[in-house]
Amino acid sequence: MHDQQQLNRIRHFIRDVRMAVLGEEKTYTQGSINRAIFLLSIPMVLEMLMESLFAVVDVFFVGRLGVDAIATVGLTESLIMVLYAIGVGLSMGVTAMVSRRIGENKKSAAADAAWQAILIAIVISAIFGIAGFIFAKDLLRLMGASSSLIESGYGYTKILIGGNITIMLLFVLNAVFRGAGDAAIAMRVLWLSNGLNLVLDPLFIFGLGPIEGMGVQGAAIATTIGRGVGVLYQLYILLRGSGVIRMLKKNMVYQASVMKKLIKVSLGGMGQYLIGTASWILLVRIISIFGSEAVAGYTIAFRIIIFTILPSWGIANAAATLVGQNLGADQPDRAEKSVWKCAYLNMVFLVVVAAVFFIMAEDFVRIFNTEAIVVNHGVTALRYICTGYIFFAYGMVVSQAFNGAGDTRTPTIINFLSYWLLQIPLAYMLSVQSPLEIKGIYIAILISELVLAILAVLIFRKGKWKLVKI
Secondary structure, eight states: OHHHHHHHHHHHHHHHHHHHHHTOOOOOSSSOHHHHHHHHHHHHHHHHHHHHHHHHHHHHHHGGGOHHHHHHHHHHHHHHHHHHHHHHHHHHHHHHHHHHHHHTTOHHHHHHHHHHHHHHHHHHHHHHHHHHHHSHHHHHHHTTOOHHHHHHHHHHHHHHHHTTHHHHHHHHHHHHHHHHTOHHHHHHHHHHHHHHHHHHHHHHHHEETTEEOOTHHHHHHHHHHHHHHHHHHHHHHHHHTOSSOOOOTTTSSOOHHHHHHHHHHHHHHHHHHHHHHHHHHHHHHHHGGGOHHHHHHHHHHHHHHHHHHHHHHHHHHHHHHHHHHHHHTTOHHHHHHHHHHHHHHHHHHHHHHHHHHHHHHHHHHHTTOOOHHHHHHHHHHHHHHHTTHHHHHHHHHHHHHHHHTTOOHHHHHHHIIIIIIIIHHHHHHHHTSSTTTTHHHHHHHHHHHHHHHHHHHHHHHHOGGGGOOO
16 A cells, blocks of 8 residues: 555656646646645756856856956856846846736736837847947956956957847746746757757867867857747747747737836846846956956856756746736735745755755866866855855745745845845955955855845745735
C-alpha cells in the first residue's frame, strides 16, 4: 500500500512537471496554492535561468580575451542596467495589468495593455539606442575605463546599447505571457534566444572558416541576434494567438486611457529599479578605484550570482502573477498566502545555493579567469554577497508581490531608503575611508539588503496593497 502511494506521488509529480513545461494550466485562482506555485515557478525559474545564461556565456568566452575584455563587459553591463531597469519596471506594470485583466476574465483588455507596452518600449529603446551608438566611448570614459579599454571595447558597448530594442521587447513581451499565465511560452523564448547565443558567441568572438573573429564586439553581435530572434518568436505567438492572449487589429491602436494607467503603474516599477541600478553603477564606479582587476573579479562574481538570483526571480515573478490574478478574481487572502509560500520556497533554494557558493567560490571563479588577483577579487565578492541570500530571498518576493498588486510606489520608497540613503554612502565609507577597502563595499551590500527585506515584510503585513485598483 505504501509503495503504491509513493508511486502515485511520483506519477503526479511527473504529470505536474509536464504540465508546467508545456504550459497546459493557464489560470491560478482556484485549487491548491502549492500546485499553482509549482506550475508557475517551474517555467519561470527555467526562463530566468536562460536569461542568466546570456551573462554567463558572454563572460565565459570573453574571459579568454583578457582582463580588459572582461572589464568592458562589466562596465557596459553597468550602463545597460539602466535599460534593464526601465524594461523590468515596464514589465512589472505589464504583468500587473495583464494578470489583473486575466483574473477578471477580460482577455481583450489584456491585449490592449500589451500593445501599449510595445509602443512605450519602442520609443524608449530608440532614444537610448541612438545615444548609445553615438556616445559609446564617452560612456565608457565616464565609467572610469582606461584609454586602451575604450579603444578595444567600445564596439561592444555601441552594438549592445544600440540594439537595445531587443532587450526591451524581450522583457515586455515575456511579461505579457507571465501575466497571462503563459509562463511556458516565456520560457521557450529564452531557450531559443540562448541557444542561438551559445552557438554564435564563440563563432563571432574567435571566428571560424570564412567568419573572421571580432573579439569582444562579436559577443555583442551574437547576443543581439539571439535576443532579436526571440522577439520575433514572441510576436509570432501573440499574433497567431496560440497563447492565452491574441493580438488583433482592434487591439493594435493607441489607447490613451490604457496607456495612462500602464505608465502610472510602470513609473513606480521603473523608479525602484532605476534606484537600484543607479546604486549598482555607483558601486562599480567605487570598485574601479581599486583597478581593472577588481572590476573584472567583481564582474565574474556578479555574473555567477546572477545565474542563481535570476532563477530566484522566477519564483518572485510567480508570486507577482498569483497576486495579480487572485486580486482580479477578488481573492486577496489567497494572494497573500501565495506570497508567503513563495518567499519560503525562495529562501530554501537560495540558502542551499549560498552554501555551495561559499565552499566552492574559487572553483566557480576559475571557470572564467585564472589570473590570481582577479580570482582573489572574484572569490571575495562571491563569498560576501552570497552570505546575504536569505535576505535577498524574502526581499525580492515581497517586493514583487507589491508590484503584482500594482503598488509599485511602496517598493520604490523602500529601494530609495535602502540603496541611496544607506548602501552607497556606507559602501564609500567602509571601502575608501576605512582599512576594509573593497570588502567594505560587500559588507554595505549585505546590510542594505537586510534593511530592505525587513521594511518590505513589515509594510506588506499591513495589507494596504490588497486595496490597490488598476
